[in-house]
Amino acid sequence: MHLIWLELRNYRNYGHLDLEPGPRLNLFLGANGQGKTNLLESVAMLALSSSPRARRDAELVGPLAPEARIAAVVESGSRRAEIRISIVIDGERARRRIEVDGRPRRAVDLPGLFRVALFWPDDLNLVKSGPEHRRRLLNQMLVQVEAGYARALARYARVLEQRNSLLKQVWSGDQPPSALEVWDLELAKLGGEIAGARGRAVAALREGAAAAHGVISGGEVLELEYQGPPADLLSAVENSRREDLRRGSTSVGPHRDDILMRLGGRDARGFASQGQQRTAVVSVKLAEAELVASMTGERPVLLLDDVLSELDGDRRRALLESLGEPGQVVITSVEAEPFPAAVIGSSVVRCIEAGRVQACG
Amino acid sequence: MDQLPPSLEQLIQELSRLPSIGPKTAQRLAFHILRSDRTRTDALAQAIVEIKTRIGYCERCFNIAEGPLCGICASGRRDPGLVCVVESALDVLAIERTAEYQGLYHVLHGVISPIDGVGPEDIHVPALLERVGGGGIAEVIIATDADIEGEATAVYLSRVLAPIGVRVTRPAHGLPVGGDLEYADELTLARAMSGRRAF
Ligand SMILES: Nc1ncnc2c1ncn2[C@@H]1O[C@H](COP(=O)(O)OP(=O)(O)O)[C@@H](O)[C@H]1O
Ligand SMILES: [Mg+2]
Ligand SMILES: [Zn+2]
Numbered sequence: 001m002h003l004i005w006l007e008l009r010n011y012r013n014y015g016h017l018d019l020e021p022g023p024r025l026n027l028f029l030g031a032n033g034q035g036k037t038n039l040l041e042s043v044a045m046l047a048l049s050s051s052p053r054a055r056r057d058a059e060l061v062g063p064l065a066p067e068a069r070i071a072a073v074v075e076s077g078s079r080r081a082e083i084r085i086s087i088v089i090d091g092e093r094a095r096r097r098i099e100v101d102g103r104p105r106r107a108v109d110l111p112g113l114f115r116v117a118l119f120w121p122d123d124l125n126l127v128k129s130g131p132e133h134r135r136r137l138l139n140q141m142l143v144q145v146e147a148g149y150a151r152a153l154a155r156y157a158r159v160l161e162q163r164n165s166l167l168k169q170v171w172s173g174d175q176p177p178s179a180l181e182v183w184d185l186e187l188a189k190l191g192g193e194i195a196g197a198r199g200r201a202v203a204a205l206r207e208g209a210a211a212a213h214g215v216i217s218g219g220e221v222l223e224l225e226y227q228g229p230p231a232d233l234l235s236a237v238e239n240s241r242r243e244d245l246r247r248g249s250t251s252v253g254p255h256r257d258d259i260l261m262r263l264g265g266r267d268a269r270g271f272a273s274q275g276q277q278r279t280a281v282v283s284v285k286l287a288e289a290e291l292v293a294s295m296t297g298e299r300p301v302l303l304l305d306d307v308l309s310e311l312d313g314d315r316r317r318a319l320l321e322s323l324g325e326p327g328q329v330v331i332t333s334v335e336a337e338p339f340p341a342a343v344i345g346s347s348v349v350r351c352i353e354a355g356r357v358q359a360c361g
Numbered sequence: 362m363d364q365l366p367p368s369l370e371q372l373i374q375e376l377s378r379l380p381s382i383g384p385k386t387a388q389r390l391a392f393h394i395l396r397s398d399r400t401r402t403d404a405l406a407q408a409i410v411e412i413k414t415r416i417g418y419c420e421r422c423f424n425i426a427e428g429p430l431c432g433i434c435a436s437g438r439r440d441p442g443l444v445c446v447v448e449s450a451l452d453v454l455a456i457e458r459t460a461e462y463q464g465l466y467h468v469l470h471g472v473i474s475p476i477d478g479v480g481p482e483d484i485h486v487p488a489l490l491e492r493v494g495g496g497g498i499a500e501v502i503i504a505t506d507a508d509i510e511g512e513a514t515a516v517y518l519s520r521v522l523a524p525i526g527v528r529v530t531r532p533a534h535g536l537p538v539g540g541d542l543e544y545a546d547e548l549t550l551a552r553a554m555s556g557r558r559a560f
């Protein structure tokens with residue numbers, strides 16, 4: 001999996017960027033606020049079709065025009081594809097248009113064409129932050145490797161919205177309780193698909209993550225376990241109706257999932273130390289890239305946003321070692337300091353300043 | 362340009378209420394109309410007034426009609442034992458284009474969508490139940506869109522139609538998943554209609 005060419009126009013603080021990354025290690029250096037994360041975000045959009053950090057698409061549009069554009073040539077196996085994403089502001093809304101090789105594509109049908117494994121500073125708190133972060137980790141991976149997952153996720157979100165709205169109408173007597181039946185069925189069907197995919201993903205990550213964690217920590221045991229909805233989701237949804245009506249929202253389903261992370265047999269979510277947490281995060285991330293590679297036969301493009309400086313000792317060493325694996329990697333950092341000379345020597349190094357990428361020095 | 366004449370402002374407002382027309386497009390259209398020939402704009406205004414006075418809905422199937430019954434219900438050559446339920450009159454057009462289907466229709470004019478405050482009573486579901494309950498119908502094909510609301514409406518209909526004892530089917534594979542029936546190409550649609558399966 002390779003990013004061959006990237007062009008940004010009026011994307012956040014990039015007026016115009018025209019970039020041909022190297023096939024292996026690419027290192028982008030720059031002070032804070034210069035556009036390092038923006039660059040990786042745009043590459044992630046090619047894989048996920050939406051930004052992993054923007055709350056609204058309109059945020060992505062720069063000051064030069066009411067439109068932002070990302071264009072790229074990506075290569076998967078020996079097949080090349082040209083992806084174009086355009087975000088156009090029209091009144092209050094922003095519209096996203098996606099084209100692959102000149103043909104329109106729905107946002108839910110883009111993921112899978114170009115695959116990345118993201119590692120962002122946000123991820124460093126993965127163990128102790130809210131469950132939505134751990135669900136996001138699974139979602140970002142699964143949309144890229146499981147056909148139909150992105151679509152199921154979008155449809156599930158819509159079912160939840162509809163059901164929650166209906167719960168309030170039933171509670172106030174505007175609709176009969178029987179109106180909930182069809183939404184219960186859809187929720188259970190899609191929820192079951194999502195939970196199935198997540199359960200398989202966690203099971204597949206378990207071994208790799210445990211192995212990496214064991215090595216980095218010198219023998220500590222990391223266990224991952226998917227905490228999904230009950231196997232008979234439909235009955236569970238039906239049984240929670242009374243409670244749901246009172247709350248005006250849906251209480252069972254994969255929107256409540258989590259990944260249980262145990263260290264030495266204890267639930268780490270509550271009280272992992274900073275070091276333990278980071279070791280677990282690096283291990284899970286390494287396992288993720290490995291899993292995507294083995295599921296698809298191709299290493300995803302590794303995107304590391306300013307995380308190396310946050311790590312030290314064996315954790316940093318483990319991550320650096322994984323950079324020796326074949327495949328394209330894009331790394332950003334404020335300074336070159338955390339990188340050994342060997343890494344710098346084999347990298348294409350560029351500097352980012354105020355939305356411009358140039359040779360350093 | 363904040364101070365447009367009120368009548369122009371009004372036209373822009375009305376145009377921007379139309380589907381898939383944003384404020385920018387509405388402005389462009391309004392200025393285009395302003396610059397157009399008088400005969401053209403009169404013809405447009407006239408056409409809009411005409412469809413609202415001359416065209417109504419079929420008493421039986423709620424398709425668009427210029428009279429009490431639509432052309433399809435009025436025709437003697439259609440199979441009255443077969444009824445295809447669709448979301449809108451545009452879907453009737455799409456299916457008619459395939460020239461495969463020989464039955465009648467029932468146009469719901471919407472789908473069940475709690476977010477929009479639309480329940481079964483707000484689309485023509487009661488009329489459908491009455492129609493099917495009246496007898497003479499062997500099969501009801503539910504051809505709502507494959508998006509969530511279309512799917513939920515189809516499941517709902519299959520459940521309320523079941524006690525009547527009529528055969529209920531759904532067009533098979535080939536419909537663009539999550540997509541609008543209206544945009545399906547003719548061949549795909551023809552295949553989906555002939556390959557329908559029981560609920
Ligand atoms: N829509 C936008 N238009 C213009 N500039 C933007 C937009 N969104 C973000 N920026 C700018 O991008 C910069 C942040 O870039 P970022 O990639 O997060 O920096 P870093 O190099 O620290 O990762 C800030 O200067 C911010 O003002
Ligand atoms: Mg940053
Ligand atoms: Zn009719």
